[in-house]
Amino acid sequence: MIELSADQLPALHRWFAAGPPAATALAEHALVSGVGRWWADRAVDPRAIAVACADHLPLPWERMAYVHRVPVSPPRPPLGVTVRRLTPEDAPALAALGPDTAWIHASWGGPAGLAGSGHGWAAFAHGRVLAPACTYFRGSGFEDVACVTAPEYRRRRLAPACVTALCKDIAARGHTPSWTCSRDDRPSRLLAWTAGFRLEHEYVHHFTGRPARRVAGIIG
Known part of the structure; x- marks a missing residue:
């Protein structure tokens, strides 16, 4: 090639x-x-x-591809937490999440790219990003969604709140949210289902480039 x-x-x-x-x-x-x-x-x-x-x-x-089919109400964030769209000024807060979660903004070229894209939402507390969700890949019809939660803030339903807000934003653009994950990634599959995604099909994906690592922390 x-x-x-x-x-x-x-x-x-x-x-x-x-x-x-x-x-x-x-x-x-x-x-x-x-x-x-x-x-x-x-x-x-x-x-x-x-x-x-x-x-x-x-x-x-082995991958599972989901499409957003069921409207869901966003869970209420915990006291002191705000869910809102990312802005260019949020780039430093995104970068502060650390290297283990840097994959969340890799498809936008880095924290500044995602923060300024208009395609990201996040849960904030005291100026800190706790759980960003974003359009990871934006197509002309589908927008593939990704989300990650800071380890110490998992299991507080932050991810479902961010993903739900993002999906409403995607639908308002006339696009369909999609979700893709490994077949053995049960937390990701559970989050997708909770957020209103339903399985469309399964397939085998062949990748090239740098080795990927399993990243925990998509449960909110």
């Missing part, structure tokens, strides 16, 4: 148009945001295309 330059990318979205929601959203997000890398088997009339955005690994991965 050869890596493609930016001027070769505009026509590539059609390759993923018939794929699952998350794969389509990933490709479109990488194309529009410029965060990601593209490869093809040849530069002219390629027969195979690959795209990477954020951290991935070169192994088959």
Whole structure:
């Protein structure tokens, strides 16, 4: 495979148009945001295309793809916690979450990219980000959702509150929220179901790039 330059990318979205929601959203997000890398088997009339955005690994991965189907009421945040949209001024607070949760803003190129994107929500207390949720990959029809909670604030229903607010925001844009996780990631599957997502299909995803690590902390 050869890596493609930016001027070769505009026509590539059609390759993923018939794929699952998350794969389509990933490709479109990488194309529009410029965060990601593209490869093809040849530069002219390629027969195979690959795209990477954020951290991935070169192994088959059994995945479950969900689509938001059921409207749910957001849980009430604990006393002193506010759930709101991220703004550019929140970039330092996002960065302060630390390296173990840096994956949450990787698809936007870093904390500043996510904070200024208009596609993130978070639970705040005393100026600190406790649980950010965001559109991880934004496509023309689907927006794939991700969420993480700071370890000491888990199991307080912060993640469902943030994801629910984000899903309403996505729907207001005329898009459909989607959710993708590993088949053996029970906490992620439970959060998806609680937030109104329902299983669309299962598939095997092949990744390229840096090894991924299991990240705990998506339960609110």
